[in-house]
Amino acid sequence: MSVTFHxxxxxxxxxxxxxxxxxxxxxxxxxxxxxxxxVLYPGVRDRVASEDGHIRQHINVFVGNEDIRYTGGLxxxxxxxxxxxxxxxxxGGQR
Amino acid sequence: MIGxxxxxxxxxxxxxxxxxxxxxxxxxxxxxxxVAVKVVSERGATDKSSREYLLHEARASSxxxxxxxxxxxxxGEVNGELYIVMEFVEGKTLAELIGNAALPVESVLRYGxxxxxxxxxxxxxxxxxxxxxxxxIAVTPEGLVKVLDFGLARRxxxxxxxxxxxxxxxxxxxxxVAGTLAYMAPEVLRGEEADYRSDLWALGVVLYxxxxxxxxxxxxxxxxxxxxxxxxxxxxxxxxxxxxxxxxVQRCLSKEPAQRYQxxxxxxxxxxxxxxxxxxSAPPPxxxxxxxxxxxxxxxxxxxxxxxxxxxxxxxxxxxxxRSNAARTRWDVGGPYFAGHAIYAMAxxxxxxRHRLWASTQSQVWGTFLRSSDDFGKTWTNPYExxxxxxxxxxxxxxxxxxxxxxxxxxxxxxxxGVEPAALFESRNGGETWELVRGLFxxxxxxxxVPGNGGLCLHTILPxxxxxxxxxxxxxxxxxxxxxxxxxxxxxxNRGIRVEFMPEKYPEFGQCVHKIVxxxxxxxxxxxxxxxxxxxxDDAAETWKDIGNGVASDFGFAMVMHPRDPDCVxxxxxxxxxxxxxxxxxxxxxRTRNAGASWQALTRGLPQKGxxxxxxxxGMTSDSLDPLGIYFGTRSGQxxxxxxxxxxxxxxxxxxxxxxxxxxxxxxxxxxxxxxxANHKRTAASKRITRKRVTAKTKIRRSGRK
Numbered sequence: 001m002s003v004t005f006h007x008x009x010x011x012x013x014x015x016x017x018x019x020x021x022x023x024x025x026x027x028x029x030x031x032x033x034x035x036x037x038x039v040l041y042p043g044v045r046d047r048v049a050s051e052d053g054h055i056r057q058h059i060n061v062f063v064g065n066e067d068i069r070y071t072g073g074l075x076x077x078x079x080x081x082x083x084x085x086x087x088x089x090x091x092g093g094q095r
Numbered sequence: 096m097i098g099x100x101x102x103x104x105x106x107x108x109x110x111x112x113x114x115x116x117x118x119x120x121x122x123x124x125x126x127x128x129x130v131a132v133k134v135v136s137e138r139g140a141t142d143k144s145s146r147e148y149l150l151h152e153a154r155a156s157s158x159x160x161x162x163x164x165x166x167x168x169x170x171g172e173v174n175g176e177l178y179i180v181m182e183f184v185e186g187k188t189l190a191e192l193i194g195n196a197a198l199p200v201e202s203v204l205r206y207g208x209x210x211x212x213x214x215x216x217x218x219x220x221x222x223x224x225x226x227x228x229x230x231x232i233a234v235t236p237e238g239l240v241k242v243l244d245f246g247l248a249r250r251x252x253x254x255x256x257x258x259x260x261x262x263x264x265x266x267x268x269x270x271x272v273a274g275t276l277a278y279m280a281p282e283v284l285r286g287e288e289a290d291y292r293s294d295l296w297a298l299g300v301v302l303y304x305x306x307x308x309x310x311x312x313x314x315x316x317x318x319x320x321x322x323x324x325x326x327x328x329x330x331x332x333x334x335x336x337x338x339x340x341x342x343x344v345q346r347c348l349s350k351e352p353a354q355r356y357q358x359x360x361x362x363x364x365x366x367x368x369x370x371x372x373x374x375x376s377a378p379p380p381x382x383x384x385x386x387x388x389x390x391x392x393x394x395x396x397x398x399x400x401x402x403x404x405x406x407x408x409x410x411x412x413x414x415x416x417x418r419s420n421a422a423r424t425r426w427d428v429g430g431p432y433f434a435g436h437a438i439y440a441m442a443x444x445x446x447x448x449r450h451r452l453w454a455s456t457q458s459q460v461w462g463t464f465l466r467s468s469d470d471f472g473k474t475w476t477n478p479y480e481x482x483x484x485x486x487x488x489x490x491x492x493x494x495x496x497x498x499x500x501x502x503x504x505x506x507x508x509x510x511x512x513g514v515e516p517a518a519l520f521e522s523r524n525g526g527e528t529w530e531l532v533r534g535l536f537x538x539x540x541x542x543x544x545v546p547g548n549g550g551l552c553l554h555t556i557l558p559x560x561x562x563x564x565x566x567x568x569x570x571x572x573x574x575x576x577x578x579x580x581x582x583x584x585x586x587x588x589n590r591g592i593r594v595e596f597m598p599e600k601y602p603e604f605g606q607c608v609h610k611i612v613x614x615x616x617x618x619x620x621x622x623x624x625x626x627x628x629x630x631x632x633d634d635a636a637e638t639w640k641d642i643g644n645g646v647a648s649d650f651g652f653a654m655v656m657h658p659r660d661p662d663c664v665x666x667x668x669x670x671x672x673x674x675x676x677x678x679x680x681x682x683x684x685x686r687t688r689n690a691g692a693s694w695q696a697l698t699r700g701l702p703q704k705g706x707x708x709x710x711x712x713x714g715m716t717s718d719s720l721d722p723l724g725i726y727f728g729t730r731s732g733q734x735x736x737x738x739x740x741x742x743x744x745x746x747x748x749x750x751x752x753x754x755x756x757x758x759x760x761x762x763x764x765x766x767x768x769x770x771x772x773a774n775h776k777r778t779a780a781s782k783r784i785t786r787k788r789v790t791a792k793t794k795i796r797r798s799g800r801k
Contacts, residue, residue: 010460010461011461013389013477014479041478042480043479043480044464045461045480046464046479046480046481047461049491050492051481051484051485051487051493051495052464052485052487052489052490052491052492053487054492056460056461056462057459058459058460059460059461088460088461089460
C-alpha cells in the first residue's frame with residue numbers, strides 16, 4: 001500500500017489538476033513523503049515550504065486526523081496506507 | 096511570353112505575378128542553366144526616370160553575393176521591355192510554408208538567422224531591402240533561405256503608401272497593397288525615409304508571422320491596418336515560444352527606430368543565442384506544463400495602445416491595471432489580478448523593446464513569488480520555484496518583495512528587488528535568475544537592524560544613473576546605505592538624520608528611512624522622508640539637512656520627485672507614528688519647488704474634512720507627461736489623480752482594497768496631451784473660468800474683511 005496526499009484546490013495547478021496523489025514508495029516520515037511529492041510535482045514545494053525547509057506558518061499538514069505540529073512535525077511517522085492532507089489554516093487570510 | 100527569347104534567355108513558364116511584374120522560369124542558352132526572369136510591367140516602371148532608377152538599383156543589388164540572397168545575374172532591356180535575370184531558386188516561399196499555422200520554433204530560428212545574415216551582408220554594402228516580407232523569402236527543400244528582390248522596392252513602397260493613405264476600402268489579401276503594407280515600419284507610414292531599421296522592423300514582422308502563424312498587426316481596411324501598425328502592440332506569441340525569441344521580436348517591433356536593434360548583425364547574434372539555448376535545454380516534462388502561466392479568466396482586461404498612460408495599482412488583495420490616453424480623463428480598469436494576494440511591488444520594463452509588467456505576489460499561506468506579464472495582465476508567469484531565495488543555511492526566508500527596480504538604461508537586463516527581511520537581490524538576465532547581494536547581506540550592521548511597523552524591509556533602491564558603481568538603498572529600520580563598488584561593500588550614510596526612538600539621537604545607523612528620491616540630472620542630491628523628519632543631501636548622502644519647513648507634519652511615507660524639475664518634490668504627510676492618518680482629517684499633498692526651502696499645500700479637489708487617510712511609501716507616483724500627472728492611493732482604497740502638476744485633483748477610483756503601491760508608465764512614445772491654449776475657443780473659455788474664480792476669491796476675501 002502506498003501513501004496518499006490530499007491536495008488543496010490552490011495547489012492543483014501544480015499537480016496536473018489532481019486532488020489526490022499516491023506515493024508508490026513507502027515513505028517512513030512526513031518529510032520523506034513530502035520529498036517524494038515534490039519530485040513528482042516540483043511546483044508544490046515552494047508553496048508548502050519556505051527555503052529554510054520549514055512548512056509555511058499558515059499551512060497545516062495532517063496525517064489522518066492528526067496535525068503534525070503535535071505528533072513530531074516533519075519526523076512524524078507515516079503508516080502504510082496513510083492519508084496526508086495539506087490544508088491552508090484559517091489564520092492565513094490576507095490582512 | 097512563353098517560348099519568347101529575351102537576349103539569350105528562353106522563357107519556359109510563368110512562376111508568379113508580383114507587384115512589379117511577372118516572374119518566369121527561363122533557360123540561359125549560353126551558360127545552360129535555368130534562371131528566373133522578372134519582366135517589369137508597365138505598372139512597375141512607367142516612365143523613363145523610374146526605369147532608369149530601377150536599372151540602377153538592380154545593378155547595385157547585383158553586387159550582392161551571399162548564400163542567403165538570391166543573386167541577380169543580369170539586368171537588361173530588349174524592345175523596351177525591362178527584365179531582371181536572377182538565380183532560379185527551387186522551393187517554397189516562407190509565406191507558403193507558414194500558410195495559417197505557426198512554424199516549429201526551431202524552424203523560425205533557423206530561417207530567422209539566415210534572413211538576418213542576408214540583411215547584415217546587404218546593410219554592410221549600404222543596400223536596404225525595403226520590401227522584406229514572407230512572400231519575398233524563398234526556402235529550398237534543404238532549408239536554405241534565399242531572400243529575393245533586394246533594393247528593388249523604393250518606388251513600389253511609395254506607391255503602396257500613396258494608395259494606402261488615399262483609400263479606406265477593404266484590403267485585398269495576399270499580394271498587392273496588403274502584402275506590402277503589413278510589413279511597413281511606422282516611420283515609413285509616417286512618410287519618413289526608410290533606413291536599415293525599417294528592414295529590421297520587417298524582419299520582426301516576418302519572425303512574428305512565422306512563430307504565430309499570423310501577422311502581428313491586422314485590420315479589415317488599410318486605415319485599420321496602418322492605425323494598428325502605428326499604435327497597437329503585437330499580441331504575445333504563443334506560450335511555447337522561448338522568451339528570448341519573443342524579446343527579439345518585440346525589440347524589432349519597437350515603434351521608434353531608435354529603440355530597435357541598430358544593426359542586422361545584432362538581431363542575428365540574438366537569434367543565434369536563442370537557437371543554441373533552445374537546442375541544449377530539454378523541453379519541460381509534459382506533466383509540468385500546466386502551471387507555467389496564470390491566465391486570469393473572467394477578469395476585465397485593458398486594451399493598451401502605444402502612447403497610453405497606465406497605472407499599476409497594488410493592493411493587499413490583488414493588482415489592478417488602469418489605462419487612459421494622454422488626456423488622462425477617463426480610465427479603463429483591468430483586474431483584480433491575483434485576487435487575495437498582496438501586491439507590494441510592481442514595475443514596468445520597456446527597455447530593449449520589452450512590454451513587461453512585473454508584480455510581486457504575497458500570500459500569507461502560499462508564500463511570495465515574482466511574476467511578469469508581457470500582455471498587460473492577460474497572462475502571467477507562474478514559476479514553479481520562487482526565483483528569489485535566501486541561501487538555505489542563512490536562517491532566514493523570503494517574506495515579501497517590497498520593491499522591483501530597473502537597472503540603468505545602458506544595462507537593460509539588470510533588475511533589483513528589495514525584500515523583507517531586509518536584503519537586496521539582483522538579476523543580470525532580465526529577471527530569469529536572481530542572486531542575493533552578499534555585500535549587503537553580510538554587513539556587520541545586519542544583526543542590529545530592527546523591524547518597523549511594516550516588518551524589516553528594504554524598500555528603496557536608487558542606482559546612480561551617472562555612476563555604474565554607485566547605488567543607494569534604504570531600509571526600515573537600518574537607514575540609508577551606499578555602495579561605491581557595484582554592491583560589493585556598503586556604508587551607512589545617515590549623518591544628520593535624527594532618530595526620536597533611540598537614546599542616541601544621531602546614530603551611525605538604525606534610522607527608519609521611509610523613502611528617498613533622486614533626480615537623474617542631479618544624482619548627488621537626494622530627498623528623504625524619515626520616520627519624523629524631511630531631509631535633503633547635496634553630497635551623495637554624506638550629510639543630511641532638515642528641510643521640513645512648514646509642512647503640517649514631517650511624518651509620512653510617500654515622496655515623489657518631479658521628473659523634469661530637480662527642485663520639485665511631492666510628499667503626503669500623515670500626523671504621527673501613533674496616528675498614521677492625514678493631519679486634521681485633511682487630505683493634503685505638499686509640494687516644494689525650491690528643494691525644500693518652503694512647502695505649499697495642494698488641496699483643490701481633495702477632501703478637507705473628515706478624511707483620515709493613510710498613504711504608504713509606494714502609494715504615490717507621477718507620470719512623465721507635460722503637464723505632470725500625479726497619482727496616489729490610500730489604505731481605504733481610493734485613488735486620486737492630478738493632471739496639472741498637483742493644482743487640482745480628482746478621485747479616479749473608489750472602493751479598491753487597501754492600496755500599497757501605485758506605479759505608472761507611458762507605453763511607447765508619449766503623445767503630448769492636448770493643451771487648452773492650442774485652441775482659441777478653449778482659451779477664451781478657460782479665461783472666463785479663471786476670471787470667475789478670481790471674482791469668487793475676491794468676494795470671499797471681501798466678505799472676510801467685513
